[in-house]
Amino acid sequence: ARIAAVIPAAGRGLRLGPGAPKALRSLNGTPMLVHAVRAMARSRAVSLVVVVAPPEGAAEVRTLLDGHALAARGTTEVIVVPGGETRQESVRLGLAALPGDVTGVLVHDAARPLVPVDTVDAVAAAVRDGAPAVVPALPVSDTVKEVGPSADGGPEPVVATLERARLRAVQTPQGFDRGTLLEAHEKVALEGEGATDDAGMVERLGVEVVVVPGHEEAFKVTRPLDLVLAEAVLARRRA
Numbered sequence: 001a002r003i004a005a006v007i008p009a010a011g012r013g014l015r016l017g018p019g020a021p022k023a024l025r026s027l028n029g030t031p032m033l034v035h036a037v038r039a040m041a042r043s044r045a046v047s048l049v050v051v052v053a054p055p056e057g058a059a060e061v062r063t064l065l066d067g068h069a070l071a072a073r074g075t076t077e078v079i080v081v082p083g084g085e086t087r088q089e090s091v092r093l094g095l096a097a098l099p100g101d102v103t104g105v106l107v108h109d110a111a112r113p114l115v116p117v118d119t120v121d122a123v124a125a126a127v128r129d130g131a132p133a134v135v136p137a138l139p140v141s142d143t144v145k146e147v148g149p150s151a152d153g154g155p156e157p158v159v160a161t162l163e164r165a166r167l168r169a170v171q172t173p174q175g176f177d178r179g180t181l182l183e184a185h186e187k188v189a190l191e192g193e194g195a196t197d198d199a200g201m202v203e204r205l206g207v208e209v210v211v212v213p214g215h216e217e218a219f220k221v222t223r224p225l226d227l228v229l230a231e232a233v234l235a236r237r238r239a
């Protein structure tokens with residue numbers, strides 16, 4: 001079994017505010033994408049990383065990655081391909097670049113640069129053990145409510161309160177049997193429907209997705225405050 005990581009890094013990072021594409025923004029002097037590639041390369045289970053770069057930025061990303069030491073052991077192969085308009089499209093383009101001998105795939109957001117290697121290993125181990133789909137997840141701390149549409153621009157009405165104890169906030173890397181993930185992407189593309197994560201597409205196939213423990217440091221850098229947190233986590237690691 002050979003496991004590859006696909007890193008979608010083609011987003012613009014609109015919620016982070018103006019600047020370079022999110023994956024190329026620095027955390028304590030090192031681009032977020034470099035942190036993310038290292039996080040995957042650190043896992044012994046991962047022997048290949050496919051980086052899905054901003055559509056016009058593949059050459060720049062190749063140069064950037066060539067200029068950084070990515071793996072301590074130096075054995076992880078890195079492929080760079082241009083991405084698409086949506087995350088789903090970017091992942092699909094990354095999957096299309098996988099060599100034939102890859103049997104398992106971890107899909108990991110460049111926007112989760114600080115995921116610990118133990119989390120990556122746990123997801124990879126579950127895939128190795130035969131799970132068709134695995135997600136790392138944490139309990140949620142906020143109460144989550146469903147709202148309805150607002151009437152004439154007024155406040156949104158609450159329509160339901162979900163049972164918090166049963167909810168999980170899902171992170172990446174999400175791990176898959178290669179064939180299952182490809183089938184899920186093909187089906188969703190045919191139906192023309194969007195999905196916010198890869199496991200969600202696999203669920204629509206009727207395939208069971210299992211959960212392993214996530215990690216607080218695998219949080220997604222989405223808004224400006226997340227940059228503050230990420231830099232503080234890095235500083236604490238170096239202390």
Ligand code: CTP
Pocket residue numbers: 007008009010011012013014015016022023052083084085086087088090091109110111112220221222
């Ligand atoms: N992504 C991608 N291709 C896209 C859109 C997103 O590869 N067309 C990637 C992002 O680079 C990121 C991951 O998907 O690593 C998760 O997406 P998100 O956090 O939403 O990042 P952005 O889409 O870049 O941010 P925003 O939604 O705020 O614009």
Ligand code: MG
Pocket residue numbers: 011
């Ligand atoms: Mg986005």
